[in-house]
Amino acid sequence: MDKFFTAVRLDEDLCKGCINCIKRCPTQAIRVRNGKAVITKKFCIDCGECIRICPHHAKLAIYDSIDIMNQYEYTVALPAPSLYGQFNNLDDINIVLTALKRMGFDDVYEVSGAAELVSEMSRRYVQEHKENWPLISTACPSVVRLIRVRFPNLIEHLIPIKAPIDLAASLAREKAMKLTGLPSEKIGIIFISPCPAKVTAVKTPLGIDKSEVDAVLAIKDVYPRLLNHMKEIEASQEIEELAISGKIGISWGGAGGEAGGLLTDSYLAADGIENVIRVLEDLEDQKFTSLEFIELNACNGGCVGGVLTVENPFVAKVKLKRLRKYMPVACNHLINVEDEDGYWTEAVRYEPVFKLGIDMKESIAMMTKVEELCERFPGLDCGSCGAPTCKALAEDVVRGVASEKDCIHILREYIHKISDEMSMLDLQSRNKKTE
Amino acid sequence: MNDQIQLTYHVSAADFTRAGEASSDVKSKLKQMGVSPEAVRKVAIAMYEGEINMVIHAEGGTIKVTITPTEIEIVLADKGPGIADIEQAMQAGFSTAPDNVRSLGFGAGMGLPNMKKYSDEMDIKTELRVGTTVTMKVNI
Numbered sequence: 001m002d003k004f005f006t007a008v009r010l011d012e013d014l015c016k017g018c019i020n021c022i023k024r025c026p027t028q029a030i031r032v033r034n035g036k037a038v039i040t041k042k043f044c045i046d047c048g049e050c051i052r053i054c055p056h057h058a059k060l061a062i063y064d065s066i067d068i069m070n071q072y073e074y075t076v077a078l079p080a081p082s083l084y085g086q087f088n089n090l091d092d093i094n095i096v097l098t099a100l101k102r103m104g105f106d107d108v109y110e111v112s113g114a115a116e117l118v119s120e121m122s123r124r125y126v127q128e129h130k131e132n133w134p135l136i137s138t139a140c141p142s143v144v145r146l147i148r149v150r151f152p153n154l155i156e157h158l159i160p161i162k163a164p165i166d167l168a169a170s171l172a173r174e175k176a177m178k179l180t181g182l183p184s185e186k187i188g189i190i191f192i193s194p195c196p197a198k199v200t201a202v203k204t205p206l207g208i209d210k211s212e213v214d215a216v217l218a219i220k221d222v223y224p225r226l227l228n229h230m231k232e233i234e235a236s237q238e239i240e241e242l243a244i245s246g247k248i249g250i251s252w253g254g255a256g257g258e259a260g261g262l263l264t265d266s267y268l269a270a271d272g273i274e275n276v277i278r279v280l281e282d283l284e285d286q287k288f289t290s291l292e293f294i295e296l297n298a299c300n301g302g303c304v305g306g307v308l309t310v311e312n313p314f315v316a317k318v319k320l321k322r323l324r325k326y327m328p329v330a331c332n333h334l335i336n337v338e339d340e341d342g343y344w345t346e347a348v349r350y351e352p353v354f355k356l357g358i359d360m361k362e363s364i365a366m367m368t369k370v371e372e373l374c375e376r377f378p379g380l381d382c383g384s385c386g387a388p389t390c391k392a393l394a395e396d397v398v399r400g401v402a403s404e405k406d407c408i409h410i411l412r413e414y415i416h417k418i419s420d421e422m423s424m425l426d427l428q429s430r431n432k433k434t435e
Numbered sequence: 436m437n438d439q440i441q442l443t444y445h446v447s448a449a450d451f452t453r454a455g456e457a458s459s460d461v462k463s464k465l466k467q468m469g470v471s472p473e474a475v476r477k478v479a480i481a482m483y484e485g486e487i488n489m490v491i492h493a494e495g496g497t498i499k500v501t502i503t504p505t506e507i508e509i510v511l512a513d514k515g516p517g518i519a520d521i522e523q524a525m526q527a528g529f530s531t532a533p534d535n536v537r538s539l540g541f542g543a544g545m546g547l548p549n550m551k552k553y554s555d556e557m558d559i560k561t562e563l564r565v566g567t568t569v570t571m572k573v574n575i
Contacts, residue, residue: 152472281459285479355469360504360575361438363468367502368440 003351005204006044007062007196008051012036014058019383021050021059026273027150031396032386042353045145046197047273047298048307061196061307064215066222069104072188072214074180076172077105078165081112081245081253082194082303083219084323085316087230093250093323097242099229103222105190107176108242112249114168116332119248119261121161121342126262126292132157134268134283134291137258139163141201142298143276144348148206151280152350157294160344162208164252165191165198167342169212190215192222194306195299207344218308246331250324254317255302259295261330266290271297271305356398370394378409439503446486448494451541457498458482465507470575477573478507481553484546485511485569491536492516493567509554509571517563525551 017035022028029043030050037050037058051059069075077100084093097108118139126135136157138144147154162170169189176187191198191213202211233239251257255271268291270279276296282288299305301313309316356370357363373394380390385406387393396402405411442464444457462479470478482498489496493515501508518524524531525547532542551557554571561567 150466153476284462284476285455285458285483350472352466352469354467356467357469360468360470364438364440364502364504367464367468371440371442 003204004042004044004353005200006039006041006046007199007203008039008044008046008048009060009062010037010039011058011060014056016056016058018055019388020053020055022383022386022388024049024053025388026277027146028388028392030388031402032383042351043149045142045149045298046195046200047142047146048196049273051196051307061199061218063193063196063199063218063221063308064190066217066225068215068217069188069190073186074106074176074182075104075188075190076107076109076176077101077103077190077192078109078111078168078172078213079192080165080194080198080219080303081110081115081250081320082306082309082316083192083222083253084250085253085304085319086219086223086309086311087227087319090230090319090323092239093243094239094241095230095233096226098233098238098240099226100192100222101240101242102229102233103225107172107179109168109172109175110243110245110249111164111168111191112245112252113332114171115164115249115252115258116245116261116330117334117342118161118164118167119258119330120332120334122159122293123262123264125159125161126264134266134288134294135159136283137293137295138207138344139252139258140297140303141197141206142195142273143296144206145197145200146273146276146298147280148348149351149353151284152352153284154280155348155350157283158348160207160347162342162344163201165201165213166205166208166211170341173212188214190217192217192219194219194303194309196307197298206348207346209345219306220308220310223310244331246328247324248330249332250320250327253303253320254313255297255305256295257302257320259293262293264292266292267295268293269295269297271302272300273298356395366398369398373397373404376404376410377407380409382408384408439501442500442502444498444500446489446495446498448490451490454487454490455483458486461500461509465502468502470507474507474573474575477553477555478509481550481571481573482509482511484550484553485509485571487541488546488569489513489515491532491541496566505575506555507573507575509573510568511570512566512568514566517565517567518559518561519563521559521561 015036017032022030027043029040030037100108138158172189193216199216202213202216205211248261251260256269259267259269270276304316305313356366377390385393465475493513496513499510527548528544530542530544536542555574556572558570
């Protein structure tokens with residue numbers, strides 16, 4: 001499987017070749033070439049910033065269509081807890097879960113239920129592995145991919161526990177098979193996701209060999225369908241008791257929730273990809289000596305801030321708070337789950353995608369050329385060349401994928417020079433005629 | 436063609452928000468050059484500690500970093516007060532950091548010991564009221 005699969009696509013007809021997404025991408029993965037934005041897949045971490053910023057709506061996340069349900073004989077919906085924060089005046093999560101069944105799903109398995117098991121496993125793991133403090137959460141696929149390409153020294157700090165969605169999918173599949181007696185291929189485990197990073201995590205997982213999730217739907221696609229059913233359910237009060245999670249599980253939907261489930265005070269929770277990068281840089285420089293755990297979310301506000309959600313993330317967070325107010329702390333405990341099921345089976349490896357040369361000698365020569373080019377470029381970071389910064393263009397030139405004259409300022413100098421030379425030639429030939 | 440690259444940084448006086456910019460820049464360049472993560476970590480920590488020392492004690496100075504295929508050399512030169520007793524300064528926990536700096540969380544006294552720990556070679560030349568030059572080498 002393509003180890004650099006990404007879930008962001010461009011609608012070329014809508015792309016105007018402006019500089020918004022290239023400037024915003026945290027890994028400088030995008031360039032404008034021939035008037036259209038192009039993503040270098042191995043640099044992309046699926047954070048969704050380009051989707052958020054594009055004023056022409058040319059950037060899209062890919063995910064499955066709701067029709068994919070028809071491919072399976074028995075379907076189970078796995079709603080992310082961020083789904084519950086999308087609705088106004090909701091006071092019972094079972095209304096949303098019942099509506100999922102009315103939509104056509106045969107059963108529902110809350111991801112927040114598995115999240116509580118992950119919290120319990122994490123609490124134990126953190127206590128047993130002081131040598132790797134602070135330990136970093138691996139629930140956000142964007143963050144894990146960022147660390148594997150840019151922060152190799154932090155790979156040993158990653159908590160090797162499955163993300164709640166992966167644990168939920170295994171448990172949901174087991175439950176469905178036991179209940180129906182159907183073979184695995186006929187059962188559709190379908191995740192309802194707030195973001196495209198989870199699509200990538202399902203198609204090309206890190207830490208596990210294969211994902212147990214069959215399809216990923218977008219919250220924003222499912223939302224309008226659910227609304228209609230929810231109105232009927234509220235009116236008829238025919239609500240099924242499908243909820244299985246407590247405070248901790250529901251909190252996972254917003255930034256700080258996962259860390260809260262660790263029941264420790266020595267943690268840091270950061271959200272927003274630029275903030276995440278700052279934390280990781282400082283962590284690498286060993287500036288945090290007394291923390292046990294670090295929760296990192298690529299999206300502002302946490303998962304409720306994912307690009308496939310409907311509600312403003314900060315409003316959604318408040319709604320989650322209200323929903324869990326009267327819930328017990330946690331409803332899921334590790335009695336029935338074999339611990340091994342919850343752990344990663346594969347290590348994450350450093351992928352030095354940003355490396356300039358194949359060895360030190362070549363890298364030194366290339367870096368020297370980059371520095372020279374940076375001196376020649378005007379340093380305006382204007383983006384007209386298609387690269388986000390002058391330094392990025394210098395790197396592109398040295399890598400052989402761009403030319404100095406892509407810089408319009410260098411090009412203008414060059415044109416002046418040619419124009420001067422042509423005037424000289426013209427003058428010389430006129431002088432010859434008069435001789 | 437030169438088999439090395441030299442980077443020069445001017446560290447300004449007592450601007451704590453910018454302290455660490457030079458070591459950050461070196462760290463990102465080393466990563467891009469494919470230097471091993473372990474060597475990058477050592478350089479980042481050793482150079483950061485040296486840079487902070489320059490800001491806290493010497494009102495800034497100049498840092499020259501030379502990168503060759505086999506090693507990274509970091510030379511931190513300042514015109515600060517100099518170090519009165521090098522052996523004492525190398526003791527873990529000993530600090531001459533002024534109070535305003537300690538209140539910001541610095542001055543734990545681990546700077547020089549950490550620099551020694553994370554570099555493969557370290558040399559200090561100092562003269563009271565003239566300045567200090569610290570040279571560190573990290574093998575690739």
